Amino acid sequence: MTAPVLEITNLHKSFGKVEVLKGINLTMQSGDVVSLIGSSGSGKTTLLRCVNLLEDYEDGVVAVAGEQIGYTQRNGRRIRLKEKEIARQRAMTGMVFQHFNLFPHMSAIRNVMLGLIKTRKMRNDEAYATAEGWLDRVGMKDRKNHYPGQLSGGQQQRVAIARAIAMNPALMLFDEVTSALDPELISEVLAVVKDLAFDGMTMLLVTHEMQFAHDVSDTVVFMQDGRIGEEGPPDQLFHSPKSERLKAFLKSSKF
Amino acid sequence: MDYNFNFAAVWRDFDLLLSGLGLGLILAVVSIAIGCLIGLFLAFGMLSKKRPIRWAATVYVSAFRNTPILVLILFTFFALPELGIRLGKIESFIVTLAVYSGAYLTEVFRSGLVSLPSGLREAGLTIGLTESRTKILITIPVMFRRVLPALGNNFISLFKDTSLAAAIAVPELTFYARKINVETFRVIETWMVASLIYVLACSIIAAILRRIESRLSIPR
Ligand SMILES: Nc1ncnc2c1ncn2[C@@H]1O[C@H](COP(=O)(O)OP(=O)(O)OP(=O)(O)O)[C@@H](O)[C@H]1O
Numbered sequence: 403m404t405a406p407v408l409e410i411t412n413l414h415k416s417f418g419k420v421e422v423l424k425g426i427n428l429t430m431q432s433g434d435v436v437s438l439i440g441s442s443g444s445g446k447t448t449l450l451r452c453v454n455l456l457e458d459y460e461d462g463v464v465a466v467a468g469e470q471i472g473y474t475q476r477n478g479r480r481i482r483l484k485e486k487e488i489a490r491q492r493a494m495t496g497m498v499f500q501h502f503n504l505f506p507h508m509s510a511i512r513n514v515m516l517g518l519i520k521t522r523k524m525r526n527d528e529a530y531a532t533a534e535g536w537l538d539r540v541g542m543k544d545r546k547n548h549y550p551g552q553l554s555g556g557q558q559q560r561v562a563i564a565r566a567i568a569m570n571p572a573l574m575l576f577d578e579v580t581s582a583l584d585p586e587l588i589s590e591v592l593a594v595v596k597d598l599a600f601d602g603m604t605m606l607l608v609t610h611e612m613q614f615a616h617d618v619s620d621t622v623v624f625m626q627d628g629r630i631g632e633e634g635p636p637d638q639l640f641h642s643p644k645s646e647r648l649k650a651f652l653k654s655s656k657f
Numbered sequence: 658m659d660y661n662f663n664f665a666a667v668w669r670d671f672d673l674l675l676s677g678l679g680l681g682l683i684l685a686v687v688s689i690a691i692g693c694l695i696g697l698f699l700a701f702g703m704l705s706k707k708r709p710i711r712w713a714a715t716v717y718v719s720a721f722r723n724t725p726i727l728v729l730i731l732f733t734f735f736a737l738p739e740l741g742i743r744l745g746k747i748e749s750f751i752v753t754l755a756v757y758s759g760a761y762l763t764e765v766f767r768s769g770l771v772s773l774p775s776g777l778r779e780a781g782l783t784i785g786l787t788e789s790r791t792k793i794l795i796t797i798p799v800m801f802r803r804v805l806p807a808l809g810n811n812f813i814s815l816f817k818d819t820s821l822a823a824a825i826a827v828p829e830l831t832f833y834a835r836k837i838n839v840e841t842f843r844v845i846e847t848w849m850v851a852s853l854i855y856v857l858a859c860s861i862i863a864a865i866l867r868r869i870e871s872r873l874s875i876p877r
Pocket residue numbers: 417422440441442443444445446447448449
């Protein structure tokens with residue numbers, strides 16, 4: 403028995419007095435593709451950010467490959483891990499952001515190489531070859547020496563995907579990776595994500611692209627006010643939603 | 658008014674003026690280098706989550722920005738020895754100028770840091786870098802490029818401030834100009850030449866800084 407790639411148990415998270423996640427449970431096995439959908443403010447981004455501890459969480463457990471992220475129990479008390487440990491854990495997952503967040507002072511290939519060299523401790527030539535391979539995979543090899551400022555949004559996002567996945571993470575997190583893009587650039591990025599999904603990458607993604615979620619996911623999760631409102635296979639969720647809330651949401655997203 | 662210009666007297670001691678210029682440049686470079694470290698440190702202090710740290714950084718900046726630089730120079734040189742801290746003229750001046758520029762550079766770096774998108778730091782963290790490595794490899798280099806023009810302006814005004822070192826007899830350009838003035842009585846010529854050297858030096862520095870800026874600028 404291997405541990406699930408992601409196991410979230412009774413996760414609670416508040417910003418100040420406002421509780422944003424109110425007891426989330428979610429399990430993902432290797433190769434699973436799970437999409438989070440739901441209206442704005444329902445907590446999708448926050449859930450994703452708790453998985454790699456960009457946000458601290460107050461209660462419950464987030465475990466990646468059987469290891470609790472961010473905290474340990476000692477004498478029944480919960481203590482935050484040391485900075486170095488957290489950095490190591492963060493590298494178990496890869497994240498792609500809405501606004502790409504490439505390092506603007508580095509060329510595309512340097513962006514991909516940085517983590518390989520500093521975190522994965524690869525030699526320079528090894529990192530270069532790995533980075534080049536992934537840039538090729540996302541169709542960006544011929545632009546490897548371009549700087550982010552010289553690339554279109556769609557191209558930047560594909561480099562950002564290569565940067566995350568080159569680290570060979572157990573789990574990829576995607577947060578609305580196409581919503582900052584012009585409509586004509588969306589499909590090139592979705593194609594890359596789809597390609598990775600069909601290749602067996604385990605991924606948890608937040609998206610407003612319902613057709614895409616339908617096509618790519620094993621499970622779709624509908625978030626509603628910090629809770630999981632409904633979850634199931636895409637056909638079930640999209641074609642026979644149970645709750646009125648989900649029906650209304652799907653209608654408003656023109657699915 | 659008829660005045661017979663005679664530059665020969667000033668000319669004779671031109672090498673002194675040039676050596677003064679050289680020392681002024683060294684003072685400015687060393688001070689701004691130390692000032693950058695102070696400024697970087699305090700800029701992160703200003704943005705710290707811990708209140709006492711923020712408070713300490715703020716006190717530093719407002720204390721040194723609101724004291725005239727000449728007063729600071731005189732204080733360091735004359736008052737500190739009374740308190741048991743003895744420094745040579747040049748060391749004393751460098752300390753003053755570094756501390757003073759540190760206060761200005763704190764503001765420069767702080768505004769540079771807050772202008773960065775927060776996603777930059779987060780992207781560093783998600784590839785497994787620690788907070789401090791993210792700072793060294795990503796946030797500081799990007800911020801530094803953004804504030805380079807402001808840094809250059811600070812350097813030029815700091816270089817001009819080195820003329821105040823004459824007040825404690827540090828042998829830089831203004832000090833020698835005054836010496837030549839007193840010895841030759843060629844008042845107009847001396848100060849004309851000194852001013853010209855400052856103008857020329859600052860223009861050359863500005864040109865060099867622009868070169869560095871475009872060399873380091875992020876391609877887009
Ligand atoms: N840093 C923060 N400080 C305070 N409140 C926050 C913070 N980040 C998010 N929130 C709040 O938490 C709630 C959930 O936000 P979250 O960003 O997770 O929603 P979302 O489902 O991703 O929405 P969207 O579809 O708009 O991206 C919202 O009410 C939001 O205002």
